[in-house]
Amino acid sequence: MHHLRNDNEANRLLEGLAEGCGNDLVRFIASRLRSVTDARDVAHEAYIRLLRVKRKDLIRDPHAYLYRIAVNILYEFELKKKADALGLARCAECQVDEADFGHPERDVEVLETRKRIETVLGELSPRCRAVFILYRRDGLSYKEIGARIGISTNMVKKYLARGLRHCRERLAELR
Amino acid sequence: MAITQRMRRRIAAEAVDWFLLLQEPPAESDRQSFSEWLLRSPAHVEEYLRVSCAWSLANVVSEGNLESAALVAAAKAAHETDNVVALPGRLARRSPPAVS
Numbered sequence: 238m239h240h241l242r243n244d245n246e247a248n249r250l251l252e253g254l255a256e257g258c259g260n261d262l263v264r265f266i267a268s269r270l271r272s273v274t275d276a277r278d279v280a281h282e283a284y285i286r287l288l289r290v291k292r293k294d295l296i297r298d299p300h301a302y303l304y305r306i307a308v309n310i311l312y313e314f315e316l317k318k319k320a321d322a323l324g325l326a327r328c329a330e331c332q333v334d335e336a337d338f339g340h341p342e343r344d345v346e347v348l349e350t351r352k353r354i355e356t357v358l359g360e361l362s363p364r365c366r367a368v369f370i371l372y373r374r375d376g377l378s379y380k381e382i383g384a385r386i387g388i389s390t391n392m393v394k395k396y397l398a399r400g401l402r403h404c405r406e407r408l409a410e411l412r
Numbered sequence: 413m414a415i416t417q418r419m420r421r422r423i424a425a426e427a428v429d430w431f432l433l434l435q436e437p438p439a440e441s442d443r444q445s446f447s448e449w450l451l452r453s454p455a456h457v458e459e460y461l462r463v464s465c466a467w468s469l470a471n472v473v474s475e476g477n478l479e480s481a482a483l484v485a486a487a488k489a490a491h492e493t494d495n496v497v498a499l500p501g502r503l504a505r506r507s508p509p510a511v512s
Contacts, residue, residue: 267465280458287451299447300434307461355472367487374471375480386487394432401428404466405459 262304269311282310357407361400368393369400415455427459431467 270276286306287295295302358366367386371377372393377385379393388396415423430446438446450456472478477486 263464263468266461267468270461270465276462277454277458280461281454283461284451284454284457287457292447295447295451296440296444299443299450303450303457303460304464350469351472354470355478358470358472358478362492363483363486363490364492367483369470370472370478370483371480373467374474385484398425398428398432401432401463401467401470402425404470405424405428405463408466408469 262308266304266307266311269315279307279310279314283307286310354408357404358400360407361403364388365396365400365403368396369404372397420455420459423453423455423459424463427456427463430460431463 270279283303283306287302290302358370361369364386368382371382371385372379379390379397383390383393386393426449430449433442434446450460474480476482
C-alpha cells in the first residue's frame with residue numbers, strides 16, 4: 238500500500254483529526270475527489286480497506302480511519318493517472334511541461350465554486366440558512382442558535398440536517 | 413444490487429444524521445454503531461464521504477446578507493411553519509439508525 242508522499246503533512250492533517258472533525262483532511266479529499274474519474278471507485282476501495290481494519294481499532298476513531306484511507310487511495314489514483322499521462326505523452330513524443338502553465342483556470346474555478354455555494358445556501362429557507370451558517374461557519378451551539386432565532390433545540394437540529402442534506406444534493410458533482 | 417435514487421437519498425439522510433451526531437464528541441457506543449453502519453455497504457462509505465465533502469465546501473464569508481445578524485433577522489422575520497419536511501419514514505427516528 239502506498240502512503241502519503243509527505244508523511245509530515247499527513248501527520249499534521251491527522252493531528253487536526255484528533256481535535257475536531259478533520260476539516261483539513263476533508264477539504265483535501267473534497268478537492269481531489271472532484272478530479273478523480275469516479276468517486277464511487279474511491280469509496281468502494283475505501284470500503285474494502287475498512288473491512289481489513291481491526292474492529293477494535295476502527296471503533297476507537299472511525300473518522301480518522303475513513304479519511305486517512307480515502308486520502309491514501311486518492312494519492313494512489315493520482316499517481317496512477319500521472320503515470321498513465323506520462324506514458325501517453327511519451328508515445329506521442331509531446332511531453333507537456335506543467336510548469337509552463339499558470340493557473341488562471343484554478344482561480345476562475347475557485348470563484349465559481351464560491352458563487353455556487355452561495356447559490357445553494359441561498360436556496361434554503363431563511364431559518365434553515367441561518368441555522369446552517371451559524372453552526373457551520375460561526376460555530377455556535379444548538380442552544381445558542383435556538384436562543385438567537387427563537388426556536389427549540391430540536392428544530393435547530395432538524396433545520397441543520399435539512400440544510401446539510403440540501404448541500405449534499407446540490408453540491409454533489411464532486412467528480 | 414443496484415441502488416435506486418430513493419435508496420440513495422435514504423442513505424444520504426442517514427449519513428447526514430451520523431455526520432452531525434459525530435460533530436459533538438461521540439460516545440463509544442456511537443462510534444461503534446457508526447463503524448458498523450460504515451461497514452454495512454460501500455454505498456454508506458460513499459455517501460459519508462460525499463456528505464463530509466459537502467460540509468467542507470459549504471462555507472461562506474460573512475458579508476452583506478450573510479452576516480450573522482442579517483441571517484438571524486431574516487430568520488426571525490420569516491414566520492416559517494415549524495414543520496420541516498422530513499423524508500418518508502424518518503419522522504419517527506430521532507437518532508441515527510440502530511444496528512440491526
